[in-house]
Amino acid sequence: MKKGSDYFGENVFDDRVMKAVLSAKVYASLKHTIDEGQSLDPGVADAVALAMKDWAVSKGATHFTHWFQPLTGITAEKHDGFITPSPDGGVIMEFSGKELIKGEPDASSFPSGGLRATFEARGYTAWDPTSYAFIKGKTLCIPTAFCSYGGHALDKKTPLLRSMEALNKQALRVLRLFGNTTAKYVRSSVGPEQEYFLISKEMYDKRPDLRFTGRTLFGAKPPKGQEMDDHYFGAIKPKVAEFMEDLNDELWKLGIMAKTEHNEVAPAQHELAPIYTTTNVATDHNQLTMEIMQKTAAKHGLVCLLHEKPFAGVNGSGKHNNWSIATSEGQNLLSPGETPYENAQFLLFLCAVIKAVDDYQDLLRISVATAGNDHRLGANEAPPAVISMFLGDELNAVLEAIETDTPYKGAEKTQMKLGVDVLPKFNRDTTDRNRTSPFAFTGNKFEFRMLGSSNSIACANIMLNAAVAESLKVYADRLEGADDFETALHDMIKKTIKDHKRIIFNGNGYDDAWIKEATEVRGLLNFRTTADCMPHLLDKKNVDMLTSHKVFTVDELRSRRDIMLENYCKTVTIEANTMVDMANTQIAPAVSDFTSHVASCAQTKKALDPSINCEYEIKLAGKLSALTDRIASGVSGLQDALISLHGAKDIIAESELVRDNILPKMCELRLACDEAETLTAKGYWPFPSYGDILFSVK
Ligand code: ADP
Ligand code: MG
Numbered sequence: 001m002k003k004g005s006d007y008f009g010e011n012v013f014d015d016r017v018m019k020a021v022l023s024a025k026v027y028a029s030l031k032h033t034i035d036e037g038q039s040l041d042p043g044v045a046d047a048v049a050l051a052m053k054d055w056a057v058s059k060g061a062t063h064f065t066h067w068f069q070p071l072t073g074i075t076a077e078k079h080d081g082f083i084t085p086s087p088d089g090g091v092i093m094e095f096s097g098k099e100l101i102k103g104e105p106d107a108s109s110f111p112s113g114g115l116r117a118t119f120e121a122r123g124y125t126a127w128d129p130t131s132y133a134f135i136k137g138k139t140l141c142i143p144t145a146f147c148s149y150g151g152h153a154l155d156k157k158t159p160l161l162r163s164m165e166a167l168n169k170q171a172l173r174v175l176r177l178f179g180n181t182t183a184k185y186v187r188s189s190v191g192p193e194q195e196y197f198l199i200s201k202e203m204y205d206k207r208p209d210l211r212f213t214g215r216t217l218f219g220a221k222p223p224k225g226q227e228m229d230d231h232y233f234g235a236i237k238p239k240v241a242e243f244m245e246d247l248n249d250e251l252w253k254l255g256i257m258a259k260t261e262h263n264e265v266a267p268a269q270h271e272l273a274p275i276y277t278t279t280n281v282a283t284d285h286n287q288l289t290m291e292i293m294q295k296t297a298a299k300h301g302l303v304c305l306l307h308e309k310p311f312a313g314v315n316g317s318g319k320h321n322n323w324s325i326a327t328s329e330g331q332n333l334l335s336p337g338e339t340p341y342e343n344a345q346f347l348l349f350l351c352a353v354i355k356a357v358d359d360y361q362d363l364l365r366i367s368v369a370t371a372g373n374d375h376r377l378g379a380n381e382a383p384p385a386v387i388s389m390f391l392g393d394e395l396n397a398v399l400e401a402i403e404t405d406t407p408y409k410g411a412e413k414t415q416m417k418l419g420v421d422v423l424p425k426f427n428r429d430t431t432d433r434n435r436t437s438p439f440a441f442t443g444n445k446f447e448f449r450m451l452g453s454s455n456s457i458a459c460a461n462i463m464l465n466a467a468v469a470e471s472l473k474v475y476a477d478r479l480e481g482a483d484d485f486e487t488a489l490h491d492m493i494k495k496t497i498k499d500h501k502r503i504i505f506n507g508n509g510y511d512d513a514w515i516k517e518a519t520e521v522r523g524l525l526n527f528r529t530t531a532d533c534m535p536h537l538l539d540k541k542n543v544d545m546l547t548s549h550k551v552f553t554v555d556e557l558r559s560r561r562d563i564m565l566e567n568y569c570k571t572v573t574i575e576a577n578t579m580v581d582m583a584n585t586q587i588a589p590a591v592s593d594f595t596s597h598v599a600s601c602a603q604t605k606k607a608l609d610p611s612i613n614c615e616y617e618i619k620l621a622g623k624l625s626a627l628t629d630r631i632a633s634g635v636s637g638l639q640d641a642l643i644s645l646h647g648a649k650d651i652i653a654e655s656e657l658v659r660d661n662i663l664p665k666m667c668e669l670r671l672a673c674d675e676a677e678t679l680t681a682k683g684y685w686p687f688p689s690y691g692d693i694l695f696s697v698k
Pocket of ligand 1 (some may be wrong): 191273275324
């Protein structure tokens with residue numbers, strides 16, 4: 001049997017392959033580009049392209065593609081054959097440095113939010129050498145950034161790389177102040193934990209809502225849901241185990257370090273976590289993971305649902321974005337150090353994150369906002385739409401001691417002053433994890449838990465990197481000009497704690513009392529929906545910060561706001577239309593049929609014996625009739641709401657109508673239909689129930 005270590009990364013043009021197939025000179029030059037962002041020598045590009053093509057062809061590849069991440073949130077690829085006609089009438093396999101570095105896909109159908117006039121249909125893709133090329137099927141995939149000819153980013157990778165650069169620049173400034181002269185770069189790393197549902201394909205095919213929208217739009221609660229907590233970490237069913245094994249193999253071949261797999265809280269829900277890696281690679285890998293999950297499920301007669309809320313009343317799926325920052329020398333800047341000096345540096349980076357999360361709560365919320373994720377955030381499940389941070393008891397005590405100039409219990413010296421010589425050594429937090437916090441410190445990294453399961457992790461990390469870069473910039477500006485570094489450092493940490501402690505919350509984030517306190521006492525933001533938060537992307541403070549770090553231009557921000565709002569409106573409109581269709585053509589007719597069956601039962605009984613009063617049938621038929629009427633009026637109410645969208649003057653107004661008219665009308669219609677489901681004989685109901693779907697995989 002093949003060992004995992006034998007085939008791990010076998011489809012990746014990774015460092016091992018590069019070392020083996022490139023000349024020492026070309027390898028060194030490429031490595032320079034990868035590690036330090038130096039621009040690539042064109043001669044080197046030709047040599048790399050040739051080696052990459054030979055390697056790919058030897059593995060059976062016939063095509064190549066520039067693989068990119070347009071604003072649709074999924075990945076895109078356009079395949080080109082390697083073949084070029086040769087003079088003797090045959091073909092040769094060719095691939096040039098030019099083709100490696102730059103592509104020109106006809107991109108007129110990708111969303112650009114007005115960034116690219118339609119006459120300027122062609123965008124271009126540019127190779128990202130920091131993420132390895134890989135083979136998928138018979139195609140060599142080259143990770144690329146996607147821009148318009150005017151230079152505007154039309155994708156998620158470009159701003160992500162820019163945000164990493166911003167963070168790198170500011171973090172290095174701070175490190176130099178602490179005497180670190182050797183770190184070449186600072187990068188953020190991410191390990192995203194991916195949740196998903198697995199259901200049988202047979203059930204899926206029978207549900208138009210799942211097929212068209214990825215979630216169930218109807219469905220009465222099953223008698224058994226997740227209340228027994230018997231699924232979480234439970235034994236993995238054989239069919240699921242086979243799927244996981246196959247998935248693992250596929251991911252490993254692509255160099256994706258899938259590490260942990262377990263059942264999640266809801267029935268049919270599972271999780272996969274890879275080992276963390278550099279943020280842009282982690283983002284590429286997460287996109288690939290989602291794609292391979294769906295493909296692998298199909299091979300096993302299953303469907304992998306990545307929607308945030310496939311089933312009402314059952315936990316939804318999210319993605320935990322474990323984030324940290326480290327130097328080129330491997331020092332994790334969010335890890336408490338061994339010496340007081342290191343701890344002072346750690347505290348400053350910690351404060352940078354605290355300040356960033358408080359100052360840019362809105363951007364973090366925006367970064368995870370989609371119609372799907374709105375069903376989790378701000379609904380009755382975790383995490384809430386209010387952003388707060390959990391630090392744990394130990395760190396809280398340290399911060400409190402600094403803020404109040406009082407002794408810290410762990411300190412050897414009595415007075416807690418953050419002069420590096422007096423800062424106490426403290427250890428990693430040993431307190432229990434807080435699972436309800438949207439943004440939790442977990443010892444040497446932060447876990448941002450608000451991402452939706454289908455979100456690209458690029459968006460959250462762009463905002464996180466940029467906001468932390470901004471804090472670090474403020475600190476570096478101040479410290480570089482300080483006469484007395486240690487006093488300035490101490491004062492700044494103290495000021496950050498004072499100014500931003502409102503964002504720190506260690507209690508239960510699901511509690512209604514917390515939402516009240518957060519919004520009314522602490523003044524934290526609570527954007528329940530995408531329509532609520534998205535317009536704030538263009539708030540002056542956000543535009544100023546993001547443009548000053550060159551993460552986005554104003555035009556790029558405007559385009560993203562519009563695209564995200566359009567996406568919200570389209571998603572909900574498709575759901576509403578699907579509901580109308582299912583209610584009209586499947587549900588109402590089924591309920592009518594069953595009603596007439598019940599009525600004819602009563603008639604038959606009466607014909608047999610006129611003295612039978614048929615109480616059951618008459619009551620039931622009455623209830624069903626009333627429900628059919630409610631369904632009919634629910635449908636017309638929803639249709640009217642859909643028509644009202646045409647009157648919206650712009651996308652913001654349309655998104656508000658979606659939030660205020662369409663979504664509530666969808667709930668009304670659903671309620672009537674779900675109630676009808678509980679009263680209709682199973683044989684009459686047109687599609688599988690929640691119970692059928694959730695327990696469909698053995
Ligand atoms: P959990 O208890 O939440 O499952 P784990 O320790 O299993 O936590 O880690 C979850 C994820 O966090 C994994 O993807 C892991 O690789 C990642 N992770 C661990 N350390 C770091 C770090 N320093 N920076 C970023 N991610 C990390
Ligand atoms: Mg976790």
